[in-house]
Amino acid sequence: MNIALLLEMAAEAAPDRVGLVCDGKRWTYGDLLDAARGAFELIQESEAEYVALLDESSEAAVIAVFGAALAGVPYCPLNYRLPDADLSALLGRVAPALVVGDEERITRLAGDQGHTIFSREEFTLKAQETVPEPESREYDPGEGVAIQLFTSGTTAAPKAAILRHSNLLGYILGTVEFASADEADAALVVVPPYHIAGISALMSSIYSLRKIVMLPNFSPEGWLSLVEAETVTNAFVVPTMLARIVDAMEKGVTVNVGSLRAIAYGGGKMPIEVIHKALERFPSAGFTNAYGLTETSSTVALLGPDDHREALASEDPKVRARLTSLGKPIPTVEMQIRGESGEVLGPNEPGEIYVRGEQVSGEYKEKSALDAEGWFPTRDAGYIDEHGYLFLSGRADDVIVRGGENMSPGEIEDVLLTHPAIADACACAIPSVEWGETVGVAIVTREGFETPSEDELKMLVRSRLRSSRVPEKIAFVAELPYNEMGKLLRRKVKDVLAEA
Template identity: 85%
Template sequence: MNIALLLEMAAEAAPDRIALVCDGKRWTYSDLLAAARGAFAIIQDSGADYVALLDESSEAAVIAVFGAALAGVPYCPLNYRLPDADLAALLGRIAPALVIGDEERVTRIAQDQGHTILSREEFTLQTQETVPADDAREYDPGEGVAIQLFTSGTTAAPKAAILRHSNLLGYILGTVEFAGADEADAALVVVPPYHIAGISALLSSIYAQRRIVMLPSFSPEGWLALVQAEAVTNAFVVPTMLSRIIEAMDNGTTAEIASLRAIAYGGGKMPLEVIHKALERFPAAGFTNAYGLTETSSTVALLGPEDHRQALASSDSKIRARLTSLGKPIPTVEMEIRGDDGRVMPVGEAGEIYVRGEQVSGEYKEKSALDADGWFPTRDAGYMDEEGYLFLSGRADDVIVRGGENMSPGEIEDVLLTHPAIADACACAIPSVEWGEAVGIAVVTRDGHEAPHENELKDLVRQRLRSSRVPEKVAFVTELPYNEMGKLLRRKVKDVLAG
């Protein structure tokens, strides 16, 4: 089946229902389907091997996803924040493509790669004016690649992750009820279009027939204003966004937020202080922590609203600790924690997280990462407690190996963040002649506080953890490097510590 079926079903069931609101313009489901079919004809005429988007979120992104699916061409949204040289290299890997968005930039950096280039406005207009002849319309059955996303490259060069129609439909059909949303329901989408969370938000909202409200460029004031103006009921944010929204509200930004009843978050580690404040600021909203990866077509584990409420209200330290967990695997996904030797780890012991299921692609253009039994190694390190809650301890590649002892950066960071003067912290491996690797930390001092002496931080870690976790090097920095989805770029911190 083709992912375009999701839009076709929605347009048939409720053709006049508003599907999308962007920059004040409203699109019905029938409007979007007609535009997607127009895009299908444009893509076919272009002879492109890919449909690329180099732009912020807009109606063009939605039309391009489904137009590419109908034409049987992979949709490949690109990170417009990349430097020109990196972006030109990615464009070269998908040439020839129909590139939608920043016409001037693509022409400047990749004019010799054979692309067809259309601005957002021109593409959107052409899709509405183009009506393919019924006798010439042969849509792709959806047996191949639907989406190609270049990974964020937080630890290495970007890989081309492949998501087939079957993977995406496995996720949507297994987790979303068709037409399950009321006509008044509205989902605020602010995640960049080149991230799997943005794509899955579009697909799931359309299948549920929930109105999509797009905020092309995030600001906390703009986010709050849209919640009020469109009576938004559902939203997805990354931790840095939620932190900025709360900060804006603390600083006097006001908005009517009573309609907001569900807030999902993911994409990076949520500081405990932020989620505590969020639960206070949005008392009527149910919070969900969604853990997933590009290679798994989005979410594979959820910490639901009831889990949040129970953890916040409990006096049991184990239950309260679940606020820092990723919840439990969703029913359609299998999950295991494996050690370095490949064996499944006992409850409470850390290892690498493996997942398996119909939605799990684990495939790259370069090669597949699935093992012989269909398991995908996420490269995330974590463990499960006795109730099946998953706790993340960082990337498997980030584990610090000191004298043969594996250490999680996360446990060291959590201790550092208990210091009243520390606003943010990162622990990572630094070279050691004696131990092979040792612990280095970079910390950000909270506004209004003096930086503590490095010995004070070392003593804090020594008291709470074993002496082997005590950092050998401490760097005070003004901020830590994150990507736009809130993922900490440890390789850049390592560069700072190396200096």
């Protein structure tokens, strides 16, 4: 099977239903399939081995991903925010490709790499103009690699994560019911096209026959306006986006958001204060925390709407704590927590999260990361409580090892965030002559509050945790560095602490 089947089924079932809205233009499912078939022709003519996208979200992304699937070549969306040198290297790794997007930049960086280059507008127009007659072409797209996504390299070149058609279809067919959406349902997609969350959002919406509403550039005002204008029913946001949306509403941006029935979030740690405010601001919406990775074809665990509301209403501290959890593994995925020696740990024992299932690729172009039994090490640290809820404590690589004792940055940050004057906090390892590593923290204070002293913050941590968790270095900063998906960039915080 091939992911192109998702669009073919949608177009056959409802060819005239609007499937996509972007910059005011509407595309039916029939239109999208015709354009994808036209893109197939362009790809065949180019003899490209990849289809790459260097652009914001648009109809071109949808046409490209399914056109590539029909042609049997990998779709490789690139992060247009990368520096020129990094992008040039990535473009070289997929040459020769049919590349869609920033024509001037692509030509300047990779004009000699053998690519076929189209602007967004030219690609979309040509794909529409070259639609073959249905009987004139038989598609044999194969079942190999569907998507190739480059990981964000920090100390080495980015790895090429591979998602096969079977992985993506394993996720979609296992979690989404075909044609389950009402014609009035609309999903607002604001995630960048080079992120797995954006790709899975397209596929799940198309398979359910839900209208996709694209917002290429996020702003809280633009997001809220689209919710009202397109009567959006479903949305996915990252924590930083939700925080800005709530803040805009608190500052007086008034729109009708009553159509929103479901808001999913993920991609980073959600501050407890933000989700509390969001639950109040969107009382009729069901919130879902979705945890997943590129290598797992998106979501592997969910904290559902009932869990959110139950936790918010409960007086039991353990139940309320579930708001900070990632919920439970989805039915099609197995999950384990393993210790340093690879042993499977029990409830409430912290270790590394491993997952297994049909949607789990765990494969890179360079090599596979799966063990002999098909388990994928996520490199995320966490634990599963006695009721089956997964709690994340950060990346396994982020663990602070002080004198042989492993410490989670998350537990230190959670304590600091209980201080009323602290808006955000990041704990990470800093070098120590005595201990090898020790704790450093970067603090963002709230506007209108007096900045707490270092001694006050150290006493707060000491009162809640063991003395080894007390930070030795504290830096006050204007803001913490996050990427566009809301992930905290601890490596940059380490640089700040080194300079402080």
